[in-house]
Amino acid sequence: MTFEVSATVSERGFDLSMQVGVGETLAVLGPNGSGKSTAMSVIAGLLRPDAGTASLDGRVLFDVGRRGRSHVWVPPHDRGVALLAQEPLLFPHLSALDNVAFGPRSVGQARAKSRALAEHWLGQVDAAQYADRKPAQLSGGQAQRIAVARALAADPRLLLLDEPLAALDVAVAPAVRQMLRRVLNGRSAVIVTHDVLDALLLADRVLVVEDGHMVEEGPTAELLARPRSAFAARIAGLNMVRGTLDGHGVLGPDGARIEGIAEQPISPGDPAVAVFRPSAVGVYREPPGGSPRNVIDVTITELEPFGDQIRVRTDRLSADVTATAVAELDLAPGTDVIFTVKASEVAIYRS
């Protein structure tokens, strides 16, 4: 294990632990205000937790607030942890090249060597042509590329990325994401995001945080396919009914029962989750006949365009239908409708 942290910030209701393996990228997913950025600040040394400990490559970064233990607090500049924020925060008085050379210069590298390193990293992020520009002359995407180069040039043992793509135009984000995918490969990093694409493309493992606490953790592909927490399910676009196993279905807290196919052996009465895609959901005004399936009474809360379809949201489930169907069924927020889903489309697993 190259990095591990466990910390409490009681003022913010924050209590989180995480580990990052050698060369592993961990994505921290969670809604706004869930404590993701707090975690970044604590790891970088910009915020002192009430209690907790962290170590990187066997070296203790901090160990505070625990009785009977000596107090350790390594200052930010001595941690080997670089932070890339949502905004590039390039130093406005330095050229792009000098911005990237800042890290090497700060640890005493010679000017020529720092410049050579900076040129190398600017090349790595496809920004060599901007070397002489001042930050004010750069677009958002260019500036963020240079900020990535600057963080990497500092040769951090752990790289923290706090929503690095959130402030970028939709048009440039994919290219920067691809670049990050390339440079993060084989590097120990933690990326905070609320975009499932970031997690899918950049991270080996995902940690889901809500209200300052970890609610779910696992390998990216597995977690996104079978999310157990409401947040992960929502961003992964999946419906989820949590409850206990009852026969071949999950009995939800409101009495609704969802039939499905268990992907692993679960005993009746065990906590379980039923997951299905919105595209597998049929929407009706009257109860349909035909083969047995799950039938759920819901009230529409929201209609929103989703690709070439319309996503019909209710308080806990959603369905994807065509615009024609929305018109034919005369759907609008407040309409009572019936959702149906075939049992074969529902995956059930232990939660």
Added chain:
Amino acid sequence: MARGSRQVGLPTWVFVPAAFGALFVVLPLAAILTRVEWGNFFGLITSDSSVDALLLSLRTSSVSTLLCVIFGVPMAMVLARTSFRGQQVMRSLVLLPLVLPPVVGGIALLYTFGRRGILGHTFEVLGIQVAFSTTAVVLAQTFVALPFLVVSLEGALRTAGGRYEAVASTLGARPTTVFRRVTLPLVLPGLVSGAVLSFARALGEFGATITFAGSLQGVTRTLPLEIYLQRETDADAAVALSLLLVIVAIVVIGLARGRGAI
């Protein structure tokens, strides 16, 4: 917004009080110009006592400004970047000379550094006599000018925010490196404008100086003191020196503006 363009029109009546205000500032300056005896102007400002006063003023104001920078920059950093118990009280106390009548500042300094002052005895043992010396002029000017530098620099530091500094530290820069390579360049305009304000305040200082340092030609009699004394005996000389001080002030502000500081 581009210079010369306005998105929203101002109410017309605003221009009336604005014009009166501007007139109120400019008219007295013009009044000086009308009273200057131009034929004798050069002679008046190059008399021994005038030259002594001008050089003393420039010398002491420069040293005071330097002291303001040396002590004011750390003070502004502590006020802007840390939080400690009693910080608000400390800030108010540091800014007190801004609102204090300068003569009160002079008396306070006298009872600190004067022969009977709380530090006076210490200085006397060391063989240093502060009161009524050029050192006293510098202390008086620094006392009244320091808050100007602290206020403008603290404002600049707060505007710049601590985020660049945080990033710099995670890139491996020690606090001193962060200060030298990030903080200082970011707040340089604020620092220059603070230093200019401090210099201007030191140059115009009168009350604290005459109380604490007295009025001895070539030693403690700065230009404002010289003007005040000349006014009793030679009004023409006083007017000529006043104009000189106005010119010096305009040059200082012009230099600072040229650098985009204020």
